[in-house]
Amino acid sequence: MEDKPILHVSQVGINFGGLKAVDGFNLKLYPGELIGLIGPNGAGKTTVFNLLTGVYTPTEGEIMLNGERINGLAPFKVTRKGISRTFQNVRLFNEQSVLDNVKVAYHSLARHSIISSIFRLRNHFIGEQEMEAKAIDLLKIFQLDKVKDEKAKNLPYGGQRRLEIARALAAGPELLLLDEPAAGMNPQETNDLMELISFIREQFNLTILLIEHDMKLVMGICERISVLDHGLLIAEGTPDEVRNHPKVIEAYLGEEVISNHA
Amino acid sequence: MLKKVNTFWLAIILAFVFYGVIQLLISTAIINPFYSNTLIFICINIILAVSLHLVIGITGQFSIGHAGFLALGAYISAIMTMELGMPFSLALVAGGIVAALAGLVVGIPSLRLRGDYLAIATLGFAEIIRIIFLNIDYVGGAAGMQVTHATTWTTSFLCLLLTIVVIVNFTNSRHGRACISIRENEIAADAMGINTTYYKVTAFVIGSFFAGIAGGLYAHNFYIIQPVNFGFLKSFDILIFVVLGGLGSLSGAVISAILLTVVSTFLQELPETRMIIYSLVLVMVMLYRPQGLMGTREITDYFGKWKWKRIKGGNQYGG
Amino acid sequence: MEWLQQLFNGISLGSIYALIALGYTMVYGIIKLINFVHGEVFMIGSFTGFYAIAFWGLGFFPSLVLSMTVCAVFGVVIERVAYKRLRNSTRIAALITAIGVSLFIQYVVIYIRGAQPEAYPNVLPNRTLDIFGIQISSQSLLILLVSVVLMIILQFIVHRTKIGKAMRAVSFDPDAAKLMGINVNNTISATFAIGSALAGAAGVIFGVYYTKIDPLMGIIPGLKAFIAAVLGGIGIIPGAVVGGFVLGIVETVVSAFGFSLWRDAAAFIILILILIFRPSGIFGKNSKEKV
Known part of the structure; x- marks a missing residue:
């Protein structure tokens, strides 16, 4: 203390x-x-x-x-x-995939710019690949890697709660x-x-x-x-x-x- | 990653093959001017639909004043070619940039608003832009402005391709995901470290830029532009592409832009009938299929799902 | 005395905006929907009054009552057919439907009778009175009087009758109102009926005052009345009245200074300023989404 x-x-x-x-x-x-x-x-x-x-x-x-x-x-x-949080009434990005929910939270850790994404420059691929790898590792811990391509709204309730915690963790x-x-x-x-x-x-x-x-x-x-x-x-x-x-x-x-x- | 790069270039090559075939048919006069003009009109409408799709469908910001940016692009590019003697390509870019700047000016204050309030504010801005052109004698006031014909299948196709590539690439990146997360749940997006204002304004600016480009093509295809062309009904025309196609689906927006452009070409002589059909379709879609034709899905998802199901034999939840 | 004259013209125009704005605000208050069709109800009211006067030879007041009745029924039908199904859908879907229905009505009317304008017959005796040095036509005085009486009647209905009480309860909390035994569906229909009747009255008054009507006449006054409702604080009945009068006066002043072509822009600029700086309007309270 x-x-x-x-x-x-x-x-x-x-x-x-x-x-x-x-x-x-x-x-x-x-x-x-x-x-x-x-x-x-x-x-x-x-x-x-x-x-x-x-x-x-x-x-x-x-x-x-x-x-x-x-x-x-x-x-x-x-x-x-x-500081990162979850919500009392689950607030997931329902129409996005489980994987994308987590990737959104990794957003501010990535550095590739809008220009590099629009013109598909090298930085875009490096950045996106890194995000994807990190996100999948995290989903494994929460046993959500098998459903990574499902829409978040299609997860059972318990899965949604866990995804929300995983997403909060991804924000670092x-x-x-x-x-x-x-x-x-x-x-x-x-x-x-x-x-x-x-x-x-x-x-x-x-x-x-x-x-x-x-x-x-x-x-x-x-x-x-x-x-x-x-x-x-x-x-x-x-x-x-x-x-x-x-x-x-x-x-x-x-x-x-x-x-x-x- | 290699596979993704390849599909991207494959799509580009296919697009150019399609372009070449059409161009050949046009230059050998197999496609007559009426149809080639319809093709140009389809390109312009797809650009408008896809640019609004980024704002409404992806970012979830309900803008019903897209015609305002179309008007800006049209007038600025017309001034560039007719008054300043600039080349058409430069005029197109200038129209896009001015529209994008207007998008920035409009976007920063109004994107603090939500839902219907934002809708009304964008409508108001579009009307103000129209009234400004109505009152400027330099651009002919209510009588409008003569513009030379410069839009060809080649220019409109290139602009269309650029629009789609930029918006698809933007959407399939961390930036696009950030925009979608704002649409899905703004409070959660904010809590996950997304600068929501920044992305709302960015989507608005990119959308306005391409609406401006479309404006340049539009102006140089119709010989004359008048403020009355850019009223609320024009915004509504663009809105219906996006809503009918499915909010959040780019391919849906493209399909409905093509469909409705063809339909309205046939109904050109019967404008009232056209409006009755349009509005009825819109109301029916909202009442019975509010997600639109495609929902948030893309055409490519159907291929993907089919493959996935075959390999995995149905879906399973991980407990 | 010139400015007093302008003030009076502004108030006359404002009273029309106020009557339409009341319907907007009542409907928004009760189902949180921007009822874009309201401008078309106004147009239908104006045409009903026109046909009643021109073809059936009715006087001003019978036409007014007839037009209000037709509009009340019309408003309820729209609510039952289109909006009722949308109560649980997204705000965006509701807004798009409203825009769709509004265009549908405009173009069906054009389809049936054509787009050409109609000249409103002169039904009211028109003498020019000289009051405190300003020229006031007896016609516009009567119109103003009618508007004010209608607003007072509305105030009475909302605050003194059972249906008014039910309307206030439903707009405050529909679920709780339902539990208290209020028939929410009927209350919503009543709101549409009353709001639409006021728009119908505004239609007849507009016709008599401006003498020219056409099937697309509802768009601009409709939008302006909506702006008036937002200005006063949407959902708040006195707000709509004040908003209407303020907007009418501002527009008249803008025209009086020689900027009549910018009149419409002035309304939209007011709208945007109010949305940005005080979205809850003059009388509104700020509310934030619950997290």
């Missing part, structure tokens, strides 16, 4: 027409950590992701990535700085944000997903921040957990500390009992 934090969020908040969706949010992520972000419905979890990735500009506070201020940057610039992140990756999966699929997340974290040297409703998944793999309720951070700590935190129990009462879930 003596490393510098990769992501340092301090006192970040956002207003939507007078309504404070997130208020005074703090978070420190250190390299290699896997942190969970939980909270009841409407607590502002996805809003936090949207703030971190530049979809929304915070009305107050500061987001620092590797010591560099990134609030207000356009989403594609944030991605190029090293240091920090990966996963928005409810196990939503809609059965227990078997969820288990496989947990293994996959652990594996890619090692393989790609990732820091991961995860929103999840499936408490089993969060408690099982996260080292630390932050709990959000009504836009406010109400607890922070190890899974055990969070589980027994009075405010957390209070926030979840009436919605679900944490330990019995899943």
Whole structure:
């Protein structure tokens, strides 16, 4: 923990027409950590992701990535700085092939220009070949290489979820944000997903921040957990500390009992 | 990779063989001027269809003001040849460049808009361009401008080939994939590091460039150009090529441009009937087959699928 | 007093735009569709009024009512035949269909009766009144009065009647409205009927005021009314009225300064400026797609 934090969020908040969706949010992520972000419905979890990735500009506070201020940057610039994400409601490029979905995310790593592509110069072929090779390697890890030519919309649901993670990885992140990756999966699929997340974290040297409703998944793999309720951070700590935190129990009462879930 | 290069050159060679055969038939007068003129008209319409396909079909930006760029190309090239005495080839390029610049000027502000709002804004820009020409005496105002006949089968074929090669190559590269990803899901494209504004504007500029080229060919094929030729109905004509062919399918746009040009040549004497048929077809397509004739598929996909199925014996999912 | 005269002309023109814009805005508010056919409904209304006056010898008010009725039915038919199937398709498909239907109507009318214009008969007594030093024809005063009365009636329907309440509910959230027992289909049809009736009225008024009508007359006023609706904030009823009047005045002023050929361009420039700088219009609220 003596490393510098990769992501340092301090006192970040956002207003939507007078309504404070997130208020005074703090978070420190250190390299290699896997942190969970939980909270009841409407607590502002996805809003936090949207703030971190530049979809929304915070009305107050500061987001620092590797010591560099990134609030207000356009989403594609944030991605190029090293934060990549998946979406709660899967957002794939449906009509494009599985392979092309991943290639799109490799876009900013390639260098060949529009001119070289239009006139099919040498750089175009080198660049495209490199992208293709990288994309296929990545798809193999996610066991999607056999369906690389299928349209993304034709994949089964679990496959679409995995493709979205593969695509996020292709964008070359240091920090990966996963928005409810196990939503809609059965227990078997969820288990496989947990293994996959652990594996890619090692393989790609990732820091991961995860929103999840499936408490089993969060408690099982996260080292630390932050709990959000009504836009406010109400607890922070190890899974055990969070589980027994009075405010957390209070926030979840009436919605679900944490330990019995899943 | 070697295979891809070969198919590319094979296609080019085939195209030139086709060109040569037609040229031979024209010069031996087997194809009479009426039909050769129809061929030129088909080339111009394909260029328009394919250039709009890049904007609407590939990038998903709903522009219904393509006639504005056609008008710019037509007027600029006509000024170049008629007033400044420049050669036709230079005039074509100049028309394309001015149209592309206009595309840049129009694109940067309006591509912040989405869906129907963008559509209306492009329509507005096209109307403004038309009204500007209507009010400039230098280009004849409402009476229009006389232009010499300079467009031949050779020039229109070369321009068509250039358009298709550029747009196909653009589409099948990381740049084209970026554009398609914007069409499919702009928010996700942005989150994957695609500079969406840059690519929307680029697609718009390339599309406008070729619309400008088509304008040059158009002007030098009809002896006279008038602002009334470039109204909303002209934009609509181009739009219907793309929509009927299938949003996202280049071959679809080409096929429907050929089909509809032939149909409207036969209905030349009955403009009302033509418009009734056109609009009815458009409405029927939207109600019963909104993906158009081809959907997002290309002709080549049919060959590909056939081969793939034969080798693999049906498709399998990897779990 | 010259500018006062121009202001009055602008308001007269604006009232026509406003009447058409109301239909645009109501339909957009309820099914989020730019109903391009609206300009053609206006044209049909104008022709209905023309035939009623010229061939059946009806007076101004009976013709107005007849034309509004015909247009209301016409609007509902278009909605039922073409748009109803499109409720779940993409916005682009809906927009293309609207353009297609609009052209279809224009050219069917041309096919049936030809493209030649028609001179609107003079049905209203026309005396020139001198009010505060400006010349106002009794005709344009009456027209303005009719427009304003129609707008007041609309305001009453939307805010005081059951169907108005249903319209507001459906435009706010169609699914929730359905769960509350509102017949969404009928409500949408009613919206089309009311909007189209207003366009029909605008058609007759336009004919009487400008005296020349033709089958393509709907395109430009239709587009301008749409611009007026966007200007006021599309989906917002008072916005359409204000937008219509503003546009009418601006156009009259542009003409008055001797740029009458640029009049149409002025409207489109306003449209583009408003789309770029304030796409939600004068009265609109900004909304962003949910991620």
